[in-house]
Each structure stands twice: as C-alpha cells, then as structure tokens.
Amino acid sequence: MTENVMLIFPHPDDETFSAAGTVQHYKRTKDAYVSAVSLTLGEMGRNFGMPPIANRETLPHIRKKELEDALSIMGVDQFIHLGYRDKTLEFELTSTVANHLLNVIVEHQPTTVITFYPGHSIHPDHDATGEAVVEAIKMMDHSKRPTLLTKAITADAEQHIGEPDVVFDISPYLEMKKEAIRAHRSQALEVDAITKQKLKEGATDPEAWIRYETFWTYKQSEEV
Amino acid sequence: MIEINKEELQENLSQYFNHEIYVHFEMTNGAYAAYRHGKAASGFVRNAKAKLIEGKVTGDSPFRVGLKTSDGWLYADGLTHSDHTFTEALLMYGFDDDGKMQIALQLSTTPFE
Numbered sequence A: 001m002t003e004n005v006m007l008i009f010p011h012p013d014d015e016t017f018s019a020a021g022t023v024q025h026y027k028r029t030k031d032a033y034v035s036a037v038s039l040t041l042g043e044m045g046r047n048f049g050m051p052p053i054a055n056r057e058t059l060p061h062i063r064k065k066e067l068e069d070a071l072s073i074m075g076v077d078q079f080i081h082l083g084y085r086d087k088t089l090e091f092e093l094t095s096t097v098a099n100h101l102l103n104v105i106v107e108h109q110p111t112t113v114i115t116f117y118p119g120h121s122i123h124p125d126h127d128a129t130g131e132a133v134v135e136a137i138k139m140m141d142h143s144k145r146p147t148l149l150t151k152a153i154t155a156d157a158e159q160h161i162g163e164p165d166v167v168f169d170i171s172p173y174l175e176m177k178k179e180a181i182r183a184h185r186s187q188a189l190e191v192d193a194i195t196k197q198k199l200k201e202g203a204t205d206p207e208a209w210i211r212y213e214t215f216w217t218y219k220q221s222e223e224v
Numbered sequence B: 001m002i003e004i005n006k007e008e009l010q011e012n013l014s015q016y017f018n019h020e021i022y023v024h025f026e027m028t029n030g031a032y033a034a035y036r037h038g039k040a041a042s043g044f045v046r047n048a049k050a051k052l053i054e055g056k057v058t059g060d061s062p063f064r065v066g067l068k069t070s071d072g073w074l075y076a077d078g079l080t081h082s083d084h085t086f087t088e089a090l091l092m093y094g095f096d097d098d099g100k101m102q103i104a105l106q107l108s109t110t111p112f113e
C-alpha cells in the first residue's frame, strides 16, 4: 500500500513550520500522497503584514491564498478546509470536531496522520485540534487506524512526554521550507531575524528550530 | 490601510449615526503572550447590534473613539489606522510597535461575514 499522509492543523502556517520537510521526506522516499487539512483560515491573526496588506475582513481570503501557495511549494497534493473559526475551536464540542475529522479520515484513508500533541502545543486551537484528532482515531477500528504523529511545541514538553521518537533532519529541504514560510506573506514571519537572534544567544546551529522536525508517535492511553 | 486623519474619521463615523449597526470589537495582546511573557488578555465581540446616536474622535494618534448608542456606549483607545480601501464597513485599528494589531473597532450596516 502506498503511503498516504494527512496533515491536520488549525491555522495556515502550522503545517509549514511543523512538517514542510517531513512532507518532502515522505514524497521522495515513499512516493507518498499528501493532503493538508486546515480547520480555520487564521481569521483572527494579529499580523496584517508589514506594512499591512490585509484587514480583519480580508485576512481569511489572503491567508487561504497564502496557504495554497505554501502547500504547492511543499508539494502537498490536496487541500481540505473545514470552515471553523480561528480562536473558537476549543469551544466547539470535541465530539463534533472529532466526528467531522473522522469523516475526513475515513474518506481519504491516510496511513499516517500528523497533528499537534494535545496539551503540549501552546495555542488553545492547537491543543483542541490534537485532542479532536485523537478522539477521531479512537473511534476507528484498530486495524484501520493510521499512525498518529504529533508535534509538541512547549519548551518543557520532553519533561512530561519524553523525547520525540520520530526526528527528521530536513536539511536537504531547508530552502524549500523557508520559501514555504515566506509564502505566508501577511504573517511577515521573520525566519532570518529569529535565526540571527539564536546565533546571538550562542546557538551552535541557529537553524535547528526549523531544521529538525520532531514528532511523538501518539499512543492511545486506553485501548478501546 | 492609512494613518487615521481625525477630521476624515469624524466625518466617516457620522455616516453611521442614527443607524442600526453591527459591531466587531476586539482587543488582544496575542495568544502566545501567556507563553512568552506572563498573561494573555484578549476578547472579541462579532456582530453585536447597536443603534448609534452620536460620537467623537479625540486624542492625537493614537486616537480614541467614543460612541453613544441607544442603550449604552462603545469606547476604543489606541486607534492608529483605518482601511479606506474597504468600502463595505468602517474599519479602525491600533497596532503595537511590532506592527501587530492590538485593538479593532469595525462598524457595518450589514453583518460581518
């Protein structure tokens, strides 16, 4: 069976930072089919561009276009937008979102799903997304469950959940990843500024934060 | 997006006086604030309905806007910019020194999407 990878993230740009190189890895080494699910369009983002190229009302349209551009740079085959609103995900019933995601997963039959690690992903929408994905997969028959790779981003995550067991050094795809990050133009994500800051702080590899894409294979706590 | 011109904004606001309007009001210091430096504080109201009576623009960049409604008040401080290219609604924003939006006040005669 060919590898079928599905990224499930709440905001445009989460997928790029978390998994741009991972997507390339799966495509090149496993000839994978890759889809990207975005639950929202980042409607409530505070960045309108520098100088502003958006306003609160035009932002979702602009971010959708940016996301499509970034996904094509990453080599993602299919984009699925679920139509939730930024910042409100944690207030939806988890079962509602989980059932919605279950339908998407059953329809596309991914062999690997990549999302956030619930409880260790800083932004409430990130945690809510991870939680709903875990719930969705829990509803599936054991034999049909995809491998679940989750991304934790809190600084102290390793103290709680140990070291990530899946680590991709995406050096060969680093320039592609930076280009995909730049495609999120309204977000004015200053990768070079962050890298310079890390260099100033004495980091030996100031690009490590985008060079290594790390994941924890999620183990369902209760085998139901 | 242009820096607010006080007289122009006063004129634009007055177009909404004595109308039923929809309000999008928002303040935020960022969802990552809790993680980076202390506490996040933010909130928004989307499509609150109000009848505007009158109001004023005061201050000198950042500006304050205070609007009297049939049932109360609308108040915003820290407004620096408005988007004159967007004709369907009156959009007013305040940005912090890093260019991040920290306050939004939007008025429209039709509901926001």
Ligand SMILES: [Zn+2]
Residues within 6 Å of the ligand: A010, A011, A014, A123, A126
């Ligand atoms: Zn995000």
